[in-house]
Amino acid sequence: MVINMGPQHPSTHGVLRLLLEIDGETIVRIMPDIGYLHTGIEKTCEAKFYQQVVPMTDRIDYLCPMTNNLTYCLAVEKLLGLEIPPRGQWLRVMLNELTRINSHLVWLGTHAMDIGAMTVFLYCFRERENILRLFEAVSGQRMMTSYFRIGGVAVEPPLDFFARVKAFNDTFPGHIDEYEGLLTQNPIFVNRLKDVAYISKEDALALCATGPTLRASGVDVDLRRDAPYSGYENFKFNVPTSTVGDVYARYLVRVAELRESQKIVAQALAGLPEGPVKADAPKVVLPDREKMKTQMEALIYHFKIVTEGFTVPEGEVYQAVESPRGEMGYYIVSDGTAKPYRVHMRSPSFANLQSLQTMCEGRLIADVVAAIGSIDIVLGDCDR
């Protein structure tokens, strides 16, 4: 028998439709049907100036907007050969890790709620609210931040920003203990997760899984450490892995990642260098408002960038970063004009979704819900 799960189903985390071929309660085959959120962002990017693409990237993966901004900006900066000053890089790292915490908190809350633990959801969203307020302070937006720009970040953060990040970051380990206290040893939670939706190391690699899904199956890959970008080589952190490969292992890996991200934020706060947050490239980076109002040259550059964009030398780059879900990659082809010839996003949700069949084959329907939660997909990211 074939039954339909989604696209409007509370545990499919968005508009994911699964066709389940079942034998009684047992899954024989899963056929994911995606594309409900396809908005043709890749095509739209080809019609925009390079700097106009930044706000589009937020909308791909709405739980980690900063990671998408970062990947796109790094790719264009690589095409341009642009160096970002240290302060800009460290700010990017700090906000990127806050984004990871934000995304993992939504995952933890919804995943636990799918399993039946309602309380954790409210706790997670309490902390997430603090992070969104920090994002609002720095960019004026809670979710679609567009704070990272080609050549650095938009503006220097407000004066009290770092004190607020520190206040949040110092209390956060206590909150992780709180979530863990509710879940990690909870027999109901553990029974629903342990030995469920197992995927082997070989299968995970063959199915192009990345991120925590891959690391929980015993492959030690983290692009922050293995292919450092934006100054990640200056930070010390562990890469949590597990060899068990079930839903519980993925849960433990992600919770451990929360703690590592907290440490990175602490290091970024402690060692934040002084200096400018934007590169010195007047033809690419918009001038400060003050300069634009007082200096003729700055006004001309401002006018040129806004009306004509800036040209990017011919070439192609693939830039991958470690997003909360796995490898987020941007492949950009430039033909030497002010608009990208092709922008392709390699999204982790899209690739990770393929593991679902292997994870759920021969398991019960109730386990599908746990499996979907454990690969942490975002359908905006998946469909683009």
Place this chain on the structure above:
Amino acid sequence: MAFEPAVTDLEQLKSHAEVACLLAWKAAAVEGAKFDRNELSIYVERTALRGACTTLKSDPALQYDSLSDVTCVDWIPTDPRFEVIYHLFSTVTKKRVRLKVRLAGDQAAVDSLVPLWPGANFFEREVFDLFGVRFNEHPNLKRIMMPDNWEGYPLRKDYPVEGYR
């Protein structure tokens, strides 16, 4: 704003293990290579793609064991029109390489990589859906993003951004 100019000379690029490995396997399979902005691209002959991937995957020194991405670029009006692009990543050496296959406009088709990496399935369906490039021996070559009855291939350059009205 300065970077090294791109290197496209195959003789010079032999110092890269990936190029040397593929040339040793089958010299006719390598149509060209490029090293630009620290990224290596290798043009592979259309029929040799699967063999080239198998070689890179099984070579004990390279071990390109995972497929990062498959995508396509439409270079109309150039002939051959399409470039299908594969990004391979090694979880052992943590290196990346880009393979490219050039395909002529009409009847564009290339061998599927699903036998090597089952995860190529979705990526190839996406390229088929948005560019109309076919993948031989693909188990389920259907549209994935667009509705099944959609006409045209949206990411082709001759498809207007605002769609057909």
